[in-house]
Amino acid sequence: MTLSWLRFQNSNIQEKSRQTTKPLRQISINRRSNRVLYNVTISVDSLKYEEWLLFMREEHIPKIFSSLCFESYRICKILGEEAGGTAVAVQYVAYSTESFEKYNTEFAPRLQAEHQERFGTSAAAYRTTLEIIEEGHLVDDSVE
Incomplete structure (x- = not known):
């Protein structure tokens, strides 16, 4: 490939991009440090899934939030077949490293034991702790 061909290809792509796409929107970036993403990946037996999901929504997650250590959560179904x-990945965002450590020492052992007692091997969990460095989202089009 020659350099002139690459320049032509790049300018051609840029021109097509200008013709067919909307203008780029603003991205709001949050660099609050010290927050922790606590990710719990669970493999739930198909026959227990609905019961497990109800348990998580009505019992387990409210107990986790009563610790006052987390600001948000999300439940995500992992795509693909198992x-x-x-x-499923259940993700909790702790206010700080200190908040997460408090949860992990004062609340997690009891709550994990309750989960294990209720579901045993039909909902096996694997936990990962991540430090949030940066996150962002698109700014609403109506805001300028």
Whole structure:
């Protein structure tokens, strides 16, 4: 490939991009440090999935939030097939490293034991702790 061909290709792509796409929107970036993403990946047996989801919504997550250590959560179904079950990631955002450590020492052992007692091997969990460095989202088009 020659350099002139690459320049032509790049200018051609840029021109097409200008003709067919909307203008780029603003991205709001949040660099609050010290927050923690606590990710719990659970492999739930297909026969127990609905019961497990109800338990999480009505019992487990409210108990986690009563610790006052987390600001938000999300439940995500992991795409793809898993033999005999559904893989789910439950993600909690702790206010700070200190908040997460408090949760992990004062609340997690009891709550994890309750989950294990209720579902055993039909909802096996794996936990990962991540430090949030930066996050962003698109700014609403109506805001200028």
